[in-house]
Amino acid sequence: MGELTLKERYLHILEGRDIERPSCACPLQTGTIELMKKTDSFWPQAHSDALKMARLSFGAWKYTGIESARVPFCLTVEAEALGCTIKQGDLISQPSVQKHPVSDKKSLENLAVPNPEKDKRMPVIGTAVSMLKEWTDDKIPIIGGVVGPFTLAGHLRGIGDLLLDFFDNPGFVEEILDFSKEVCISFSNYLEDQGADSITIIDPSATTELIGPEDFKRLVAPRIEDIIKTLKTPAVLHICGDTTAILDAMEKTGARGISIDHLVDIETAKTYLKNSALVGNINPIDTLMLGSKEKIESETKACILKGADIIAPGCGISPKTPTENIVNYINVAKKIRGKL
Amino acid sequence: MEEKEKIFETLKSAVVSGDHELAIKTAKRAIEIGIDAYVCIMEGLSPGMQVVSDKYEKREVFVPQILRSARAMNMAVDILKPHIPVSSVRTNGKIVLGVVAGDIHDIGKNLVKLLCEAAGFDVIDLGKDVPVEKFVETAKEEATDIVGMSALMTTSMIGMPDIIKSLKEQNVNCKVIIGGGPVSQSYADSIGADGYAADAAKAVKLVGKLLGG
Numbered sequence: 019m020g021e022l023t024l025k026e027r028y029l030h031i032l033e034g035r036d037i038e039r040p041s042c043a044c045p046l047q048t049g050t051i052e053l054m055k056k057t058d059s060f061w062p063q064a065h066s067d068a069l070k071m072a073r074l075s076f077g078a079w080k081y082t083g084i085e086s087a088r089v090p091f092c093l094t095v096e097a098e099a100l101g102c103t104i105k106q107g108d109l110i111s112q113p114s115v116q117k118h119p120v121s122d123k124k125s126l127e128n129l130a131v132p133n134p135e136k137d138k139r140m141p142v143i144g145t146a147v148s149m150l151k152e153w154t155d156d157k158i159p160i161i162g163g164v165v166g167p168f169t170l171a172g173h174l175r176g177i178g179d180l181l182l183d184f185f186d187n188p189g190f191v192e193e194i195l196d197f198s199k200e201v202c203i204s205f206s207n208y209l210e211d212q213g214a215d216s217i218t219i220i221d222p223s224a225t226t227e228l229i230g231p232e233d234f235k236r237l238v239a240p241r242i243e244d245i246i247k248t249l250k251t252p253a254v255l256h257i258c259g260d261t262t263a264i265l266d267a268m269e270k271t272g273a274r275g276i277s278i279d280h281l282v283d284i285e286t287a288k289t290y291l292k293n294s295a296l297v298g299n300i301n302p303i304d305t306l307m308l309g310s311k312e313k314i315e316s317e318t319k320a321c322i323l324k325g326a327d328i329i330a331p332g333c334g335i336s337p338k339t340p341t342e343n344i345v346n347y348i349n350v351a352k353k354i355r356g357k358l
Numbered sequence: 359m360e361e362k363e364k365i366f367e368t369l370k371s372a373v374v375s376g377d378h379e380l381a382i383k384t385a386k387r388a389i390e391i392g393i394d395a396y397v398c399i400m401e402g403l404s405p406g407m408q409v410v411s412d413k414y415e416k417r418e419v420f421v422p423q424i425l426r427s428a429r430a431m432n433m434a435v436d437i438l439k440p441h442i443p444v445s446s447v448r449t450n451g452k453i454v455l456g457v458v459a460g461d462i463h464d465i466g467k468n469l470v471k472l473l474c475e476a477a478g479f480d481v482i483d484l485g486k487d488v489p490v491e492k493f494v495e496t497a498k499e500e501a502t503d504i505v506g507m508s509a510l511m512t513t514s515m516i517g518m519p520d521i522i523k524s525l526k527e528q529n530v531n532c533k534v535i536i537g538g539g540p541v542s543q544s545y546a547d548s549i550g551a552d553g554y555a556a557d558a559a560k561a562v563k564l565v566g567k568l569l570g571g
Contacts (some may be wrong), residue, residue, distance in 0.1 A: 105487075111460030111513050114487075177465055181422040182429065185376070227539070227557070228465070230420040258539055302512050304544050333540060336512035 024085040025215055028159040031295045031327050032216065032252035032274035039358050040322055040329050042351050043086035045161050045218040045254045045277055045297060047334030048078035051109060052341045056081055061337070062106040065092055065113055068145035076150060079158055082344040083352070087150045088161040093220065095139050096165050096201050097173035099132035110337045118176040126193060129174075131200050134208035144212040151213035159216055162209030166221025166255075167241045168229075170198040177223055184233070191237065199241040203248050210250055218254045219245065219273070225259035231267070239267045246272040254297055258333060265290035280305075280332035284324035296325065299332035300347060306331050307339040314343055318350040362393050366402040369434060373406025376426030381434040388438070395441035400478070403431045407476035415559035421465065424558075428472040449480040451503040451569040454496050454532075456484030458517045463510035466538055469558035470506060477562050490517065494524045497532050503569055506561070508538040515540050519549040526550075533568045537561055 022030065028041045054060045057077035059070035071089050078084040092112040098104045103117035120126045134140040143162065150160045165173070171194045172180050183191045206217045224238045246253045254275035255268050261282055268276050269291050277297035278287055287296055298321065300306055305317045321329050329351040335344070365388045372381035381403075388398045410427045413419045455471055457464045464486040471481050482500055484492055488507075497505050505525065509515035515538065522534055533552040536545075546554035553568055555561035 105462075107460065110516065112511065114460070114462045116462065178425060178468070181425050184422040185426050225539075226417070226420070228421045230417070233420070233422070301542075303515065303540050304542055304548075307512075307516075308545075308548060333512055336516060336540075338516050 023157040025154075025157055025159045028086060028328070029215065029252065032254070034274070034293055034295070039355050040327055040351060041085055042083065042329050042348050042355075043159055043161070044078065044084045044088060044330045044335070045086070045216070045275065045328070046088070046163070046220070046256060046331065047091050047112075048084060048088055049074050049091040050335060050337050050339050050341065050344075053077040053081060054109070054337075056341075061091065061109055061111075062113065065090060065107070066139050066142055068142045068149065071142065071146040072149040072153070075146065076153055078344075079154075082341055083348040084344065085348075086159045086161050087154060088163060088218070089146045089150070090139075090143050090163060093165050093169065093222070094173070095143055096132070096170055096205055099134075099138040099140050100129055100174060100201065102173055115173045118174055118179075120174040120194060123190060123193070126174075126190075126197060129197065131197075131204050134205050140205060140208070144208055147209055147212040147214050160214050161216050161218055161254075162206065162212075162214035163218045163220060164202055164206045164209070166219045166224060166238070166257075167195050167198040167202055167245070168224040168238045169221050170201060171195050172223045174198065177228075181228070195237060195241055199244055202245050206245065206253075207248060214251065216251050216254060216275075217249055218256060218277070220256045222256075222258040224257050226261060226263055227259040231263040234264045235267045239264075239271050242271040242273070256297070262286060262290070269294045275328060277328075277330070278332060282332075284321060284326055288325050295327035297328040297330050298326055300330070302331040302333045302336055302339070306343055306347065307336045309343070311346060314346045315350050318347045319354060322351060322354050361391065365391075365393055365398065369398060369402025370406035370409070372434070373403055373427050373431045374409050376423060376430050378426075378430040378433045381430040382437060385434040385437040389441055395438035398438050399435060399442075403434055404476045404478065407431055407473060411473050411476075411559040411562065415557065421469065424469055424472070428469075431472075431476065448478070450478040451565070452480045452482070452500060453504045453506055453565060454482045454484060454493065454500060454502045455506045456488035456493055456508075457486035457538075458507050458509045458514050458521070459487055459489050460517060461509050461511050461514035462486045463538075464508075466510065466558060467506075467508045470508070470537065470555075470561045473558050473562045474565060477566070479565060490520050490524055493521045494528055494530060497525060497530045498528065502532050504533045504535060504565060506535045506537070506565075508536065509541060510539045512540045515545070518551070522550050535561065535564055535568070 064070040252274035255273035256277035280301040
């Protein structure tokens, strides 16, 4: 048997078939200012132009050695297609949701699940996925990122109002979440059809910094499970913050990869995860953006030795991160991998 | 128990349980029978919010419960406030708060505001997506004791050093504290901030400490 392609390694790890040698794929955002310059694909245009999006994403592999190509670079694609007002952002800041369309039951009923082939930027992401698929000759994993149901519900309703609805109108919370789930299913299935090899579901608002583990298990986890059941490719689930208390529930969703923030200890996390791959968790700011060469090296080594299966930052890469630093962690990870 | 004491206790438990109807009813009763409205806030509502804050710090409750309690407190404050003579209000210090430019995640900042106000600090809330100049101008004009800024994204937090630099350049004499998901104590140290807090409950303690309270 010949050497695995990067795509095969990533998928094997997520399928639990080859967890001896880690992958250096990055299931979270990879756009940086230096890469934007190298690929002549700048934010905010690269959020809405498929060619620029694909070039910036491909640049992460080409110029840093990250073993995947991942789109999009923001968390607002679904929200925008549902009528949220979006601020475009600039070179260093991502697009953000400004206004929330769901004020009551009626405004929720007026929303329809968007058509990913047509609505707003959804087809842009799909087109970027198929371009990447073609450019990489099917050898590098193409990762499609979608926003999880709780974060999308927060975009739609406004997170503060959504959290008060827990007490004032619990049924409404379930309705918004059910609708968000359908959007997530439709968009992630579309990205698979366009050629995505794996879907990353990111649900930052479902963090235990905001809602308790009980609410996560009751409201969020079952819906993520429903989404994953519809997928043909293995899913990675990322939730920000210290998720130690919900790791078991995250795994039960059927996610094949559990992506953890740098606040979570890998060894502790491993005791909760039975058969999913662990993704993480280099500190994206203190280490990857600002850290010395030595700090990046030692933290990367620690991630591998503690047992991470996919070596990646614990959150999206910050745009001011120097290419050199990314190259650095990738090289350290590859070197150790060679010895395993 | 005296009726006054009972009112304070009820206000406190209304805040703890997030029962805004009870909070409103009790505040109205307090005014009716002539209890000092300011003392109602300081002896009833504020300690209630402190209980909630402590529970959040121990992760016994989470943000939905804090928001519910804050709503009960604010609705009671709205009733009590018109009855407070300006002269009787003492402030423990003045704080300017905002979420840095490029970031609209303001729930953490709002929690810090709620808990600081409950602890008797005067808070000027600049909202979210706040430009550097706005922080500096306000800190200058209001002669604030503390500037608190938060960021929830690895992409937006990198604007924090600019604010600190600008405050220094313009000789604005105040402490700077930071918070938010991607931020850490070592990041605070590296950009020259005076303090970092991991959550809103810790932020209030930090403010108290920095102001020598």
